[in-house]
Amino acid sequence: MKSLLTRATLALTLAISIAGPAAAHRQWMLPSATVLSGQDPWITVDAAVSNDLFYFEHVPLRLDGLAVTNPDGSAGTAENQATGKYRSTFDVHLTQPGTYKVALASAGIMASWEENGQRKRWRGTAETFAKEVPANAEKLQVTEGARRLEFFATSGKPTDTVLKPTGKGLELSPVTHPNDLFAGEKASFKLLLDGKPAPEVEVTVIPGGIRYRNDLGEMKVKTDKDGAFTITWPTPGMYWMTAQTEDKKTTVPQANKRSASYTATFEVLAQ
Helix, strand or coil, rough: HHHHHHHHHHHHHHHHHHCCCCCEEEEEEECCCCECCCCCCCEEEEEEEECCCCCCCCCCCCCEEEEEECCCCEECEEEEEEECCCCCEEEECCCEEEEEEEEEEEEEEEEEEEECCEEEEEECCCCHHHCCCCCCCCCEECCCCCEEEEEEEEEECCCCCCCCCCCCCCEEEEECCCCEEEEEEEEEEEECCCECCCCCEEEEEECCCHCCCCCEEEEEEECCCCCCCEEECCCCCCEEEEEEEECCCHHHHHCEEEEEEEEEEEEEEEC
């Protein structure tokens, strides 16, 4: 059963990541706060896939592969995990001072081909591709996808250990600390693809609460030759950022392209 759920999760996340930022359904994690203090800080996180940002009305975001990284780089724990009809939830106990990273990252393959006059579709991993997709499949089309969905939270003074890129897929390399964001101020970031600058990638930023306003309020910028871009936050609140790019660096020879996406939630405070 767990294997079936994992494959279903991979299918959904790959389909959304390959569809791109323009797709109606958006994946997100919404922490109760990202800048905390006190003796025993916790955060509660909602996670879902929906049309309206930070509003539950479609399906829950499955938590398979969820990873918490502590300020010292060790693995943390997502406690009290639960998945309901429209959302998943979990808690993170910030037991160390500094900055945490909470991320969902996945990669996989989507394939389609014709068999006896009917179109067949398959989703899985590079490891299972050769076993489950016929080697002589007719009109075979293969696409590889990778996605990263994350946020950062800080207890006390911000630190930078968890900001170091993994070198896999599309990632954010913050210049401005992601928990030091204020309305009216400019924040600087870089996008990396497999650890190298990702130039000419469109980045979309949308403030939460779109259910309650007519204007989407999205901001679009493109990375420069060094993968760098800046955002000036118009108002305080939670913001959703997403970007996607494609290249030919696939892990299976049958795939003609790789799609990589990055999505994150940021909290912007009032000055």
